[in-house]
Amino acid sequence: MVTGAYAATVRAQVAILTVLGRQASALKTSPGARAYYDQQRARELGHAAALRQVANRLVGILHRGLKHRTLYDEATAWAHHIQEQQTQYQQSAA
Numbered sequence: 001m002v003t004g005a006y007a008a009t010v011r012a013q014v015a016i017l018t019v020l021g022r023q024a025s026a027l028k029t030s031p032g033a034r035a036y037y038d039q040q041r042a043r044e045l046g047h048a049a050a051l052r053q054v055a056n057r058l059v060g061i062l063h064r065g066l067k068h069r070t071l072y073d074e075a076t077a078w079a080h081h082i083q084e085q086q087t088q089y090q091q092s093a094a
């Protein structure tokens with residue numbers, strides 16, 4: 001049986017895998033995933049292509065978490081995408 005911090009890491013990775021099966025729901029629950037999806041759509045990618053990009057990003061997050069035995073952190077995983085989206089909104093509002 002796995003215990004401690006590694007068990008928490010495994011639980012987080014399972015949660016990410018669950019999200020991979022439901023990228024669309026990730027858009028509702030993860031501000032970072034939503035920001036990344038919106039960026040892809042702004043690049044004029046179709047809905048399915050943008051969802052694939054979100055899934056690819058989630059796989060990368062999963063891989064890094066397993067490789068470095070780190071817990072999933074929304075702020076760390078998507079920080080630069082959220083910041084870019086906020087900057088775009090501020091520019092469009094001005």
